Amino acid sequence: MGKKHHPQQKLSSFWSAFQSKESGKITTIFPRALYADLLEPTQPKKSKFRAPPADDTAPGTPRNAQDSYKAAAAECKAKVARIVRECERTNQKFTDADFDIENDPSSNCLFGLVRSGDRPAPIPQPEPFPPPPPPADDAASVESLEFETYFPGSVHRVNWVFENPQFTVNGYSSTDIKQGANGDCWWLAAVATMAHRQDLMERVCVARDEECGVYGFVFQRDGEWISTVVDDNLYLAADDFQEDSYDPSGKRARDWRRQKQTGSEALYFARCDDPNETWLPLLEKAYSKVHGDYESVSGGWPGQAVEDMTGGVATTLASNRVLRKDRLWGELLTASRDSKAGGSTTVDANGSGDHFVFSLAAMSNSFSSEKNGLALGHAYSVLQSREVPDEKDPSKLVRLVKIRNPWGQRSDSGLGEWSGPWSDGSREWTPYWLSALGHTFGDDGEFWMSFDDMLQTFMWIHRTRLFDETWTVVQRWTTAHVAWVTGYLRARFVVDVSRAGRVVLVLAQLDERYFRGLSGGYRFELHFVLRNAATGERVCRVRPAHSWDTRSVSCEVDLAPGRYEVLPKITATRRRGARGVVDVVREYADKNPQKLRQVGMLYDLAHAQGGIPDEDGAIEARRAEKKAKREEKRQREKERREREKLKTEREREKRRRERALRKAKKAVEVAAKAIEEVVAAEEEKHGHEHGEKKDYKTAAEPTPAAPITAPPPGATESTTLPIHSKPPGTTPSDSSNPASQPVAESKAADADPEKASGSAPTPAPPSSTSAPADPAVPEAPSAAPVSAPAAEQSTTTETTETATTNSDSESDTESDTESETETEASETDSESDSPGDETPPRTPWNAVCVIGLRVYARDPSVAVTLVEPNSKTEAAALTVEGRPAGATM
Template sequence: MSVESSETSSEAGYLNQDAEGRTVMAELPVTIPPIPKKPKQQTPQQAIDDFWAKFTTKAPGKATTIIPRNEYAEKAARRSTKAVGTNTQTSYDEAAAVCKAKVAKIVKECRRVNQKYRDPHFDLESDLKWGSRDTLESLCNVEEKSSSDFRPKSVKRVVDIFDDPKFYIEGPTANDVRQGRDGDCWLLAALCTLSNKPSLIERVCVARDEQVGVYGFVFHRDGEWISEIIDDKLFLTKPDFDESFLERMLWEDRERINSEEQYRKAYQSGSGALYFAQCEHENETWLPLLEKAYAKAHGDYAAIEGGYTGEGIEDLTGGVTSELYASDILDKEYFWKEELMKVNEEFLFGCSTGMWGRGWGDRKGIVELHAYSIMKAVDIDGQRLVLLKNPWGKGEWKGAWADGSKEWTAEWLLKLNHRFGDDGNFWISYDDLLRKYQAFDRTRLFGPEWKVTSLWTTLSVPWASDYHETYFDFTLAKAGPVVIVLSQLDDRYYRGLEGQYRFELNFRLHKNGQEDYVVRSISPYCQNRSVNVELELEEGEYIVLLKTNATRYMDKMPIEEVVRNNARDRRDKLVAVGMSYDLAHSKGKVIETPEEKKARKEAEKRKKDKERQALKKKIMDARNRQHYLRVKDHNKRQEKKAKTKAKAQVKKAAKEAAKAEKSRAAAEEANNSKEQKSGPEKEKHVQVLSPSQSPEPDSKGPGSESSADPKIETPSTEPEKTSTDALLNTEEHPAEIPKEPESDETSGSIKIEEKVEPAEDTAELKNEGSKTDEGDKSQEKEASQEDEESSDESDVSSVSEISDRELDIELEHPAAPPVRPPQPPPEAPEEEADEFERKPWNAVATIGLRVYYKVSDEDKDKDIVKLRVVRPNPYAKDKKEKNDGESDEGDGEDDKQDETEGKQEEPKSSKGLDVDDSSKDATLEGDNEQRKKSILSLTPLVK
């Protein structure tokens, strides 16, 4: 085909060249567009029900281990299955002892090989040289990966940075703190707050060997203390002299004598050379090393960007933080006297602005979206003043009582021991504090007189938040002050693997046997890691109902996708963060209790019995159906057999009649031949006539006498009629009757005319014989069928009952389903799953309850609090299952167990709504007085 002709060709093709260079036309396959499906018509309610059916996953759950076959997570899970009361100091002492043992072992090992310690799990130098950035960046859990802004240029050890390094110089103080290029002002503000109370920061760094370059720290995580080991390498802002280009060129142009040493002293020496946090003193090192250990504990430096001061104080002290808001303070006088005035004693305080994240800049020197530490509160000469600290080390309040304001006199400078200067320390009045700062982080500290009992569990969170069926209950053996904390796992420790859901916690405390609740937690706006209440409780049994609200962020990837995206390229990072993830989630691993195990076995037995009954019914139905078909087939065969037998009898009678007719004809022929032999021989003329055509014998002829001979029987022209079939049979095959010889009047001889060929007679006789043989064979076949049918009589008589052994075999080895031929492809493609069906709701949270309580010296070894988690038993026999006709053949123990399980679920069902939830009004019954009593919990709610 030429090019010109191809240009006018059909659009269903394209031009191509063959091996000889000729342009040819290649046809493209014609695709027929699928026929669009008509939308299924639904009522509005059906559409909504269908949407919610697709919205929630059919397989709820959460990945609890990232590392394959993580035996460490399994060991940790076995440790946290039982709630045991321990002193708040015990966990710290254990972690500190482990940390000291680690440091001692590393020191011994390094001195043996004459090498400084290098941390293989958080190696800053290899990370910077190879560009892996594992110590700087977290795992990416969004579609569009964005690299962090951290750009350190070099790494050096402490002894190479500081001329005379000292871990502490006159102890750790708030004035030492200077924030670096990391957004961890909340952590540094927490350190400033800790510095007001002696020995708090010293408790964090428990062991070190500065010559070997190893440091050991402890941090509080999810209710217990952990240890962390680091080396002494730190990031710097400037590159090394040999690896730089621009800096070296500029420096050599300025300094020509020993330029490398001068470059090091200017750019890579002292605290000012550090990329991240630094101390004010040039040779003090505690702050950058503590920040590095905290970053390693959370995976990297990026993981500690952004946070709240209260959370930092919790991690450094093991206390419990409450989020307070200036607008929510009921009694400002009480807040001042009973809380702020006790700062650095029972409480530590931080404050912040711009909690809604909408402001930026400053309010008279106070920076938005920034955390400050409350260092001191004083009440002198009627003036209520508060000392604050900016962790930046600069930037101060510019209002009343600011440095250089008119309120300051020489007397006040002496009273408050204050000096002017932009060092980040400034005083502010109590009224201005409440006006300018929106949120306060109050952290309660626990001394050795406090004990704690904790327990964790995992539960699914529905889209419509309500109090869960799972709840905690505890028994308090002695009245006293109690702090109840409901918390979730701190996902900052496994940043990138936190998933798509953010959880907000609430709980309600009830005393067992009372409808009215004792107290409710107040949900914080910002800090969602935990909620708590502090109050005095009487001894008794208490129930903690849980309420969790989940928010889904679709821009974040699920955990399984993050693992898939990082398993190949960031193995070391995924292993490090995944280990923290596994250890954290091991706390909430649901361990089956003996009661649940018993209920599960009973449920499995009920299920197996149901399966056996269903299988038995199925098999017996099949057998009865087969029996019915066999009986029906047997009856048909019997009817057919009877008809065949009747036909055979008719045929047999006809054959016997024909045979008798032939024998009579043969006898007559024999007599005639005998008479002919006795008489003169004449020409024989034989004429075969049918019985209907035989003429009447002539009475005058000589044959009349022979025909009248009584000894010769004239054959009957009509055989015996037994049935209609026999009559039809005789008409088709009439008997051949020989004609009587005619008399010759002239000669008196008999003429016999032979008009039938002998060969035809022989063939006819053979055909008749073969038909007879076939009839005999058919009779034999029918006889054999009769024998087989008689042998099947026993099978038709009854249906055999299936045995237990047959049922067991069928259950263990079910019959394979019949292989069906492949179905033709559908004309139209199946309807594509919508967004919610592809990615359904699957929110699962790991939640723990901690109960802190004060004990006296005599009660230190007693279990004052016994805590347990109550879960709805998925294997319990419910009322619906009982009413479905299932027989309760068990003894009274099963009924007793059912009653117990029902009592366990009673608190949730009867306390499902809050008093300020207007939906409760619809559940109330009775007149106004009765409804008021129900609201006040004077009478039980109507279920």
């Protein structure tokens, strides 16, 4: 029977398995190794105006709000000039190799990376202007993204399509705009909002050469301006005249071209109302190119498009939550005065000189697709706001708003324009009002309505604040691990303000529209709290107006000089059915490598923001560290083998010396014995000659011979020689160590049984005439010099062995420590996963979001710094209001 676990332990084990053990985010699709054989300029590079701090605590670099734009515009003009020179050299019109729609067999210019499958067979075209679906989630989650199906008939250049092509006819105008087959009404609504201001459009359309067919544009991406160029190839709705058709005179082909492939009406995507005007389809092509393809710009919010083309900050207002309508109306009037003044500085009611543009989104809380003639789930432009004295009571001012549908006309079912009060042909229109507003009836997508009706009809109002040279901007990016439970992050942004005034704060995540298909499996929603760092008082709390617009949240607030803290809060939800980045890369590396290169490069560029960890660089650093450790270990092993070899050689030399010593000792013993025999014989002979009988033991007692000390450990036992004096070179320890004497005596006894039994020959008394005894004098000490080097060698060997042992012990200790660490980690994982019968999720929770704080202020020294709490106590102090999670947040 299995071990039972406490219910709390089971639940803890479930959450332990729920969280990923290796959390992190892929920040590089193409690692450095892929660029090893390429020139440096072809590798992803960081933005010139990005502020890459040296460390996480370094502040971002403040700069003028227009610096990034000026650099991108200059770069764009240089590109166009370079292309024109090349066209003159080759005598050919420009063809954009990066976005060549004329030579695109894989339809990479039309569709994104992840597609619904192979391109389906053509289907009957629906009505020209059907009610579009609600704007798709700009994060392009799998469950919300409806794959587009495009079927353009042919591709031709501008001078082939238009009889008298002109980039603009009488300047830019919102009345020029007509939507095509793409679902980019949100972008067209933003263009129409800007088109009545020539200065804003000229900032986007930077340079061109119509003869060479090259056009340069600039857009903002993630707070930085970028430039792009496109050629003048455009998609047409009709196919080319079939070559196999019998047409000997060519009349049928000419008629086909004139009727179906000539003028603005022949274009497949967006087009201008004038039959020879080209700026809108080329601008749409450039916007699609920077995002990767036409499909990537299908579905969105007009405020985001205005941000991309002006560098402003959009705020979404819920029309049913407006607190002070007069304040909103004043901002609408300011935007109208800006359009009349051509973008010159105007002063609003508060004297602030702020600039705004507005757009609208008509949504529905039900399944209705229309309301009073307007298509729901659709974006609209605000062109004018007028305050006109009433015809009957001049003291009363009537508030009216002029709005435009990007369709540019009604659909076949009559849908597309407002049909309520102040609509075309309504009873409110009198000669007075037609003259006062300068309005004419027509099927042009433009209509008037009252300010109150606008608030009741359109659910969302997108207000975009514009910035000029008087503003300073600074931004700071980082990555945040988002927990499954909601709460404010431990890390926070610190904003230092030195000049009192209006400050705009934007907390944003990377625009995933640029790398759809690689956006990962989570959808993030941003919130933040701004508080005074000194007093802890909350200044404002910001959250999204709705859950569909997730790219950024912002606030505008008047701040006094001081330090303020921005506390981010991020909620994450899984995208059902979303595919991981690794899985997508594995599939499309072979299936569609060129599209993967394009989208993957956009992904890498987006994640090259300063402050975002370079995970590929970290991996390379870890690899280099491991390689260095392996080299160090290999070197230690080599040194160990050399020490072992030296030790073996020394031991071999030691044994050789010991053998020589034993041979010398044995020779000495043999010589000593021979001498004793000779001396005894001489003494015996001498005694017989003199007739004397003496007891040599009692007559002269000789000095006892000092035994030779025991050899060093490991040496072979040998017979010791008793001598009458300490030999030269013997150390004091050799002669004075009493503990060694019994051992030496025991060994001597084993080697010489006669001495052990007390039958040693009796030495003769000293005599000056005893010549045979003299040879013993040089022979006795001769053994000492042989034994002394052995002792020295033993000491050296022992020292070397000790050093080797210590080094090996250190190496073994390091290995044991690493092994123990890995074992502990493995045991911890096993303990956390073992209890409980709950099945862990298919993919562990690993939500990592890239966020950045961008601050605009009329303060040249404004600064933003990322701060991590120093302790858990400090992190606990970041809790705002201390309330638990609610039902909706």
